[in-house]
Amino acid sequence: YDPKSSSYVDRSKRHSNGAAKALLEVMDRKKSNLCVSVDVAQKQSFLTIIDTVGPYVCLIKTHVDIIEDFDDQLLAELKALSERHDFLIFEDRKFADIGNTVKLQYAKGVHKIANWAHIVNAHPVPGPSIVEGLASVGLPLGRGLLLLAEMSTKDNLATGEYTTRAVQMARQRPDFVIGFIAQRRMETIGSHDTSHGEDFLILTPGVGLDVQGDGMGQQYRTPKHVITEAGCDVIIVGRGIYGNGDDVDAIRKQAQRYQADGWKAYLDRLSK
Ligand code: 5IU
Numbered sequence: 001y002d003p004k005s006s007s008y009v010d011r012s013k014r015h016s017n018g019a020a021k022a023l024l025e026v027m028d029r030k031k032s033n034l035c036v037s038v039d040v041a042q043k044q045s046f047l048t049i050i051d052t053v054g055p056y057v058c059l060i061k062t063h064v065d066i067i068e069d070f071d072d073q074l075l076a077e078l079k080a081l082s083e084r085h086d087f088l089i090f091e092d093r094k095f096a097d098i099g100n101t102v103k104l105q106y107a108k109g110v111h112k113i114a115n116w117a118h119i120v121n122a123h124p125v126p127g128p129s130i131v132e133g134l135a136s137v138g139l140p141l142g143r144g145l146l147l148l149a150e151m152s153t154k155d156n157l158a159t160g161e162y163t164t165r166a167v168q169m170a171r172q173r174p175d176f177v178i179g180f181i182a183q184r185r186m187e188t189i190g191s192h193d194t195s196h197g198e199d200f201l202i203l204t205p206g207v208g209l210d211v212q213g214d215g216m217g218q219q220y221r222t223p224k225h226v227i228t229e230a231g232c233d234v235i236i237v238g239r240g241i242y243g244n245g246d247d248v249d250a251i252r253k254q255a256q257r258y259q260a261d262g263w264k265a266y267l268d269r270l271s272k
Pocket of ligand 1: 037039063092148150151152153183205206207214219234237238239240
């Protein structure tokens, strides 16, 4: 079994986790493997971008701690947009503490992330206890977790043995860990026998069609490279979509462009 040559909709049937299933289904339904990452500081701008790109995405990635005028109303509006435009929400919280602390950070505080984010992610650095802490909150709510197995930045430390250990941690909790933030497929890592049908979702940041980097360590690859060649599943695009000002027509055009390019890259991969 090779997830790289299977369709998103067929793969949805292999997942028991509700968030993983729902994401693969919405990708198929909307013909989109585009996740837009909305790193902006003002609530109005955040909501306007999401309302504009909503029809073209399977997933919206947030960093709610960036928003200066955050309030509960913003969450209500985010939820309404997710229903209106049919996308899931991924809070890119990158939990990294001990089980008991991440459990509190996930469920409580100002943001109450578990209440509204279908998917969150965590650094594997604390070991399996971080997954246990998050699962105690997220599993009863049907949420899914991604582990950060690799990063897009120049000279990052998530390589080699670290990446292998992240994959081994995921294998211990397939009910909750639905995949990885990574730059390539992960099923073959750790000389694992793939014949029993392992299937991870691979979500990949560091995607851009026009520039190679941002002068702060970010490194961009194209959808063709990420989806067709490296076999990843979801392209995560931020400034490539909203980085040229607040003109909603320009933002919409870019979202359509990345959706079309990402989907073409997926169809090319299937026909290989
Ligand atoms: N992000 C990365 N690289 C990584 C990880 C997360 O860029 O390795 I893990 C996040 C950071 C930002 C988004 O929220 O993905 C990418 O935004 P741009 O497309 O604007 O670079």
